[in-house]
Amino acid sequence: MRSWTPPILQPYRPDVQQGNVVTKEMVDQLAAGMTRDQVRFLLGTPALVSVFHQDRWDYVYLLKRGKGSEVQSRRLTVYFKDSRVERFDSDPMPPETLADNLILGRNPKSLPKAPPSDAEALRTRDVDPRNESR
Helix, strand or coil: CCCCCCCHHCCCCCCEECCCCCCCHHHHHHHCCCCHHHHHHHCCCCCCEECCCCEEEEEEEECCCCCCCCCEEEEEEEECCCCEEEEEEEECCCCCCHHHHHHCCCCCCCCCCCCCCHHHHHHHHCCCCCCCCC
16 A cells, blocks of 8 residues: 555554664773773663563664664673673674664764864964054
8 A cells, every 4th residue: 555655645664673772983992990980980881680580681773664664683791790791792783873873763864063172263264463452
């Protein structure tokens, strides 16, 4: 039915994001020996904590696009021993800039420009900075 319906008459289907956004930079900072509090500060509260596996935290992320059938899922599992990170297993995680673009959609807006430094601001003015104090 959906294939022959004009696009204007089709219902809006938003992108669905669930879980924790974990980037490559975050995983790179994760190290054996970190405490639970340090891991929680770095990665956030885990999406899954099992009563049966209290020494294991699962960070799961799912992105389902509203248009089409694209589904992305990633998982990071952190294993603890004596309340410290023993090891962790991770799917390949996107770098932060790519993760932002994935969340924003296929055609994200261009990033805003950083404010000019003081030197650049002086160079772009029509006023001579030596005469500005008068």
